Amino acid sequence: MKKLIIATRGSKLALWQSEFVKAELEKAHPGLEVELSVMMTKGDKILDVALAKIGGKGLFTKELEEAMLRGEAHIAVHSLKDVPMAFPEGLKLGVITKREDVRDAMLSEKYASLEALPLGAVVGTTSLRRRMQLLKLRPDFVIKNLRGNVNTRIRKLKEGEFDAIILASAGINRLGLSAEVNYFTPISKEVMIPASGQAALGIEIVCDAEVERLVSVLNDEDAIIETRVERDFVTILEGGCQVPIGVNAELCGDALHVKAILGLPDGSEMLSEAITTTRAEYASVGKALAQKVIDRGAKALLERAEQIALNEIF
Structure with a gap:
């Protein structure tokens, strides 16, 4: 195989992840051309409704999977926490990469920690997992939905819509955005248990032995065990x-x-x-x-x- 096509979403984080995989594959396989095919998913288009109401994680993978099944791409790079547990016939999870920081993080312009937030603070997240654990810690919090890509969410914070927002540390670290806000504070796993697969990339592939061989160099044994x-x-x-x-x-x-x-x-x-x-x-x-x-x-x-x-x- 001389050319491998990656189906990817167009957000900055999705592109960073796909570009990272592209560079690693080209380094591991001199002579292999890796191309990105950028597309928009339903999850990228519907930003005013909580994910739980419109179908959940598959909203960010379906269009990429359909492109792969049509033969228009060989692999798709996802944040593993967004990858559903089951795969369409003809596709499978081929790679789980080394994990970044698995913790969630609080971002704020005024407050250095969850404990420092004032009574009735407005905290942004669309994750039901984060909502549950935040309200366990501080029932006084007002939790508001926060959709959009990482940069959009940070912009909403800076515009004053929220006292704090909760994002995955891994995404902030990968994009180098910690300096965009006054306070970037990872949250201890004793306070907030992360999502399944958080901080690992999952590479979904077509069921093809040559494709699997090419991408397998990116597997990380510890990440495979933990996320399994x-x-x-x-x-x-x-x-x-x-x-x-x-x-x-x-x-x-x-x-x-x-x-x-x-x-x-x-x-x-x-x-x-x-x-x-x-x-x-x-x-x-x-x-x-x-x-x-x-x-x-x-x-x-x-x-x-x-x-x-x-x-x-x-």
């Missing part, structure tokens, strides 16, 4: 973007630490679990942890959470 645990947990719970689920697996040498949280979007009811095991046991850990919360009533709680997300204003 996280995605198994979410898959067993049948949880998508419409429900608040946080899960993070972290390898420390041979030890594997996993924390998870789920509940209602307003933070009024939650279940949390943690488990420590070994690297060798990773293939069963996500499922085992999911079963623990299922035994405590997780399925019914998530059904209620989904109804709230679909029927209430957010």
